[in-house]
Amino acid sequence: MRLEIVNKSKLWLGISGIVIAISLVGLLTRGLNLGIDFTGGNLIQVKFDKEVSLNELNTVLDEISKDYNQLGHGRIVQESEENEFMIRTIELSEEERNGILSKIKAFSEFDLLKSEKVGAAIGEELKVNATYALLLGSVLIVLYITLRFEFKFAIAAVVALFHDIIISVGIIALLAYEVNTPFIAAVLTILGYSINDTIVVFDRIREMHRKNKSAKLADIIDDSINSVMTRSINTSLTTFLAVGAMLIFGGDSLKTFMATLLVGVIAGTYSSIFVVSPVVYLLEKKEGLKNLK
Amino acid sequence: MKKKLLIEIVIVLLISIGGMYFTFKKQMNLGLDLRGGAYILLEAQSDNGKAITSDDMARLVEVLDRRINGIGVAESRVQISGTDRVLVEIPGVTDTEQAVNMIGKTALLEFQLVEKDGTLTNTGLSGRDLESSEVTFGDMGQPQIAFTLNINGAERFAKITRDNIGRELAITLDGEIQSAPRINTAIPGGRGVISGNYTLEEAKSFSTLLNAGALPVRAEILETRSVGATLGKTSIEASIMAGKLAIGLIIAYMIIMYKFPGLIASIALINFGIIVFGVLNYIDAVLTLPGIAGFILSLGMAVDANVIIFERIKEEIRNGQSIIKSVDAGFKKAFSAIFDSNITTLIMTTILFSLGTGPVKGFAVTLTIGTIASMFTAIIVTKLLLKASLLYIKGINAKSFGIKEVA
Numbered sequence: 001m002r003l004e005i006v007n008k009s010k011l012w013l014g015i016s017g018i019v020i021a022i023s024l025v026g027l028l029t030r031g032l033n034l035g036i037d038f039t040g041g042n043l044i045q046v047k048f049d050k051e052v053s054l055n056e057l058n059t060v061l062d063e064i065s066k067d068y069n070q071l072g073h074g075r076i077v078q079e080s081e082e083n084e085f086m087i088r089t090i091e092l093s094e095e096e097r098n099g100i101l102s103k104i105k106a107f108s109e110f111d112l113l114k115s116e117k118v119g120a121a122i123g124e125e126l127k128v129n130a131t132y133a134l135l136l137g138s139v140l141i142v143l144y145i146t147l148r149f150e151f152k153f154a155i156a157a158v159v160a161l162f163h164d165i166i167i168s169v170g171i172i173a174l175l176a177y178e179v180n181t182p183f184i185a186a187v188l189t190i191l192g193y194s195i196n197d198t199i200v201v202f203d204r205i206r207e208m209h210r211k212n213k214s215a216k217l218a219d220i221i222d223d224s225i226n227s228v229m230t231r232s233i234n235t236s237l238t239t240f241l242a243v244g245a246m247l248i249f250g251g252d253s254l255k256t257f258m259a260t261l262l263v264g265v266i267a268g269t270y271s272s273i274f275v276v277s278p279v280v281y282l283l284e285k286k287e288g289l290k291n292l293k
Numbered sequence: 294m295k296k297k298l299l300i301e302i303v304i305v306l307l308i309s310i311g312g313m314y315f316t317f318k319k320q321m322n323l324g325l326d327l328r329g330g331a332y333i334l335l336e337a338q339s340d341n342g343k344a345i346t347s348d349d350m351a352r353l354v355e356v357l358d359r360r361i362n363g364i365g366v367a368e369s370r371v372q373i374s375g376t377d378r379v380l381v382e383i384p385g386v387t388d389t390e391q392a393v394n395m396i397g398k399t400a401l402l403e404f405q406l407v408e409k410d411g412t413l414t415n416t417g418l419s420g421r422d423l424e425s426s427e428v429t430f431g432d433m434g435q436p437q438i439a440f441t442l443n444i445n446g447a448e449r450f451a452k453i454t455r456d457n458i459g460r461e462l463a464i465t466l467d468g469e470i471q472s473a474p475r476i477n478t479a480i481p482g483g484r485g486v487i488s489g490n491y492t493l494e495e496a497k498s499f500s501t502l503l504n505a506g507a508l509p510v511r512a513e514i515l516e517t518r519s520v521g522a523t524l525g526k527t528s529i530e531a532s533i534m535a536g537k538l539a540i541g542l543i544i545a546y547m548i549i550m551y552k553f554p555g556l557i558a559s560i561a562l563i564n565f566g567i568i569v570f571g572v573l574n575y576i577d578a579v580l581t582l583p584g585i586a587g588f589i590l591s592l593g594m595a596v597d598a599n600v601i602i603f604e605r606i607k608e609e610i611r612n613g614q615s616i617i618k619s620v621d622a623g624f625k626k627a628f629s630a631i632f633d634s635n636i637t638t639l640i641m642t643t644i645l646f647s648l649g650t651g652p653v654k655g656f657a658v659t660l661t662i663g664t665i666a667s668m669f670t671a672i673i674v675t676k677l678l679l680k681a682s683l684l685y686i687k688g689i690n691a692k693s694f695g696i697k698e699v700a
Contacts, residue, residue, distance in 0.1 A: 045524070094393050113524040119515040122334070133648045140640050148633055182583050185645060185656045189590060192641035196594070196634040200601065203630035231597075231604045238546055238600070239593035242539040246589055249538060251531035253326070254586055261590070 005225050006218040009278035016163060016275055019267075023170020032173050035088070037180035038127060040120030041074075042092045044101070046110040047084040054079050061087070064103045068096055080252050084113070091120065130184045134165075137191050145195075149202050150291045156279040157198045160271040164194040167267040168260050175259065182257040190264030193239075197232060197272035204228050205280070209289050217288050221277045229273065236269040298684065301677050309564055312571030321574055324581030324655065327529050329522030330384035331392045335512040337377045345377045345510060352509040353379055360395050363501030379512065386519065391498075397514050399467050400502040404453070407461040407473055416453050416462075419507075422446025426503040428496045429486070436496035437488040440503065447483025455479035466499070532585045539589050540566075543596055551603050553693035557678045558599040565595045565663075565670040572662050583656035591663020594638065598671030602627040603694070610691050617683055624676050631668060638664050 005012065036043050058077055065071035076088040092100070097115070104110065138158060145154040168190055172179060204224035208215065243265060247258035325332050337345045337353060350373050358371045361383060374380040386392050402420030405413035426440040442450050453462070454476050463473040464487050471489040491499065544562065547555035569588060573580065606623030610616065642664065645657035683689055 047523075094390065094397070098390055111521060111523055112519075113521045114519065116518040117514075117516060122516050129648045133644050136648075137641055137644050140644070141637055144633075144637060144640060181652050182586075182656070185583060185586075185649070185653045188641055188645055189656075189660070192638040195637040195641075196597070199634040199637060200630045203633060207626070207629075227608070228604075231600050234546075234550060234600045234604075235593075235597040238543050238596040239590075241542040241546060242589045242593045245539040245542060246532070246535045246586060249531055249535040250586075251528050251582075253528060253582055254532075257583070257586060 002226055003222070003229065003273075005222050005274065005277045006281050009281065012274035013278055016271070020163065020166055020170075023167045023174070026170045026174035027166075030173050030176065032169065033176050033178045035178045035180035036116060036118045036123070038123045040091050040118050040123045042089045042097060043114070043116040044087045044089075044097070044112070045080065045085070045114035046087070046104070047081075047113055049109040049111075050083070052083050052085075052108060054085070057085055060104065060107045064100055067103070068092075068100050070096060071100060091117065126181060126184070130187075133184070133188055134191070137188060141191075141195050145199070145202070149206060149293060152283040152291070153202055153280060155283060156276050157195055157202075159279050160198050160268075160276045161191055161194050163271045163275050164190055164264055164267040168264040171263045172256065172260055177256040177259060179256055182254065183260060186257045186260035186264070189261060190268060193261075193264060194268040194271065197235075197268050198276050200228055200231065201225060201272050201276055205289075206292060209292055217281060217284055220289070221281055225273055225277055232269055232273060236265055239265050295684065298677070298681060301673075302681060305564075305674055305677055309567060312564075312567040315571035315575045316567055319574065321570070322577060322579045323525075323529070324579045324584070325382060325384060325518075325525075326520050326582045326652075327525045327580065328384055329520050329525040330382065331386040331517065331519040333381040333383075333392060333396055333514060333518075334374070334516040335379045335381065335396065336515050337379070338511040338513050340511060349509045350377065350379070353512060356506050356508055357381060357396060359505035360501060361392070363505055364391065364395055364498075378515070385522075392519075393514065393517060395498060395501065397512070398502060399508045399511055400505070401467055401507040402503055403465045403468075404450075405463045405465055406453075406457060407463050413463055413465070416449070418442075418446060418449045418453060420503060421507070422449065423503060423506075424483075426500045428493070428500050431486075431488055435488070436491050436493045437486050438491075438496055438500050438503070439484070439486050442483035442485075444483075447481070450483050450485070451479060451481045466502075471499075528582055532582065536585065536589060539592065543592065547596065547599070550695065551600075552695040553682075553689060554599075554603050554606070554675075554679060555695075557682065558596070558603070558675055560678060561599065561670045561675040562592070562595060564674050565592070565666050568666045568670065569659070569663050572666070573659065578658055579655065580659075581652060581655040583652045584659045587656040587659035588663055591660050591667055594635075594664060595667030595670060598627075598631045598635075598667055599675055601630055602671060602675065607694055607696055610694060610696055616689065616691070616694075617680075620676075620679055620683065624672065628672065631671065635664050635668050 054077065061071055061075065061077065065075075070090055070092055074090050076086075078086045078088075080086055097117070101112070138161065141161075142151075142154040142158060145157050165187060168187065172183070201224060204227055205220055208220045208224055212220075240262070243258055243261045246254060247262060250258060335357075337349060339345050354371050354373060357379060358369075361369045361371065361381065369381070369383045371379060371381050381392070381396060383392050400420070402423065404416045404418040406416055408414055422442050422445055424441045424443045424446070426438050428436055429439040431437050458476050458478065461473045461475050464471045471487050474488070487499075540562070544559040547558050547562075549555070551558065569591070578584070602623055605627045606619050609619035609622045614622065639661060642657045642661040645653055646661070649657055
């Protein structure tokens, strides 16, 4: 079987376009479900000794909010496991938090699994740092690829990169998973992974071009893709297995992280095969790899 | 040829034994998310525009350290983070309440005279003149704090009491009156008792605060996180389980896909794990949940390098090359792809490390070590094992590489 990448590039880019559109709609309409790492606030995770339903807990919390009105607005309660809940609130002082906890205790004994408080300033910093990291990462990678391949390849790599990141972030928005600091690590890892895949394809194009400088651009690209195809699939599958295992058995705290990676791996594999090469073809059509190192 | 191979084998063995030694020499340092504990980030606040100096920060850390030691927690860590922040990590404390109470207070003790209208006048005597304090019990058995002033403080205290007999002397902590006894007589010797309405707990932490000294600057708590030991234990179990499953699945997949070299790659992968954990332990890294994720991800990348190489070798064999020549050519041609792709990963991890905070840093560290180790194991260890097997094991042919037909 031989995949035609260049000839059918409209089809491949079209598929990407649709998925990107869905992701963007998700991102723009639902937005990311930002956790306290970004917004600032308190998070309490408790496991009750007795059977408690989400409704019951909410009724209790509504009652408590008469004394602590911080509980009244912007509160999010989620059941993470049986009788285990995460309560997200706006920023509380230590006294307020303790007061609320003791009132919940009066309702039922519990084990305090986790308690977090993040100041709004920290959340703001995180956003700024993440943006810096993303921009700096993109710039350095463009530089590196330009150095090792050529500038147009770098452009194609960045297109693939945004493709992968928009899709991963968009899908997470659609799933409404809560995102915190690890999410940023996941997105930046996708960045690395996406480039990783792309470079393996570039490497093949470079090699084939060196071997036969008079070969047609479309042939070089299709040949390259088809020779790295098995590798791409095998690598994605093994990474998929590793990440999938973590997602299913790795516990709740890394759920968003792993889900983001999983989507990123799929998007990254697709883009390295079906997005990067058509873009390289479009960019190089006129000059035909003459600047490739 | 054989001699060179032998030397290489010895080197790789030494590295593996070294990795193993450091992996098992001591228990891995576990992060608070895995073992349970509290994490508190404070920021020094400059009052009236005075800049925070590095001296202030050093003293802040010193005082906080003394306070936490006062609670009697082993292995706590207090360190400067950035220019004006202090990171406090206390293992074992499942509730932040006590820790925050101990850390958040400036704990400035002051002796102030109560005026007729109830306002307070500073006497100039403060916690700085304190020598030590301890919890004692009053006549009724109620907990109270006995303090001893240093020579300088004792002199002042004697003078203040002598000059103000009949008035009330308020003892305040961070501006809050603890007690305001009437001065009945001049007190030489610099000893006194603060008899607020304390529970034993309160008296103990008050005394610890006094002994540790006041913070040189006000510190505001920006972030607190605490994880209960139960959750930490569940997380460890879950991630070990996931890690085992991931390794098992990857090994099975590699052997099915690549037959003999797949087996070699699996051995190399185990070697990879030993090296990564050996290095992590050697540099005293703290293993956190994101760190484990970084490890599992780099495991995927380590496999990738092997996959790239094996696909190349298969191509060469299919083109009719001999096995030995194919192996050599495969490694040679795969190198640039592995190198370039790993360098970009390292660029990302470097950025993550320099811009990221706690959990992201842990992820970046394991991913960096993992990426470098994966290059080493794929390019050196896998190659060595493959070549050695070709040399010493008879009957390895194209079929062993999972190739049915040779062109």
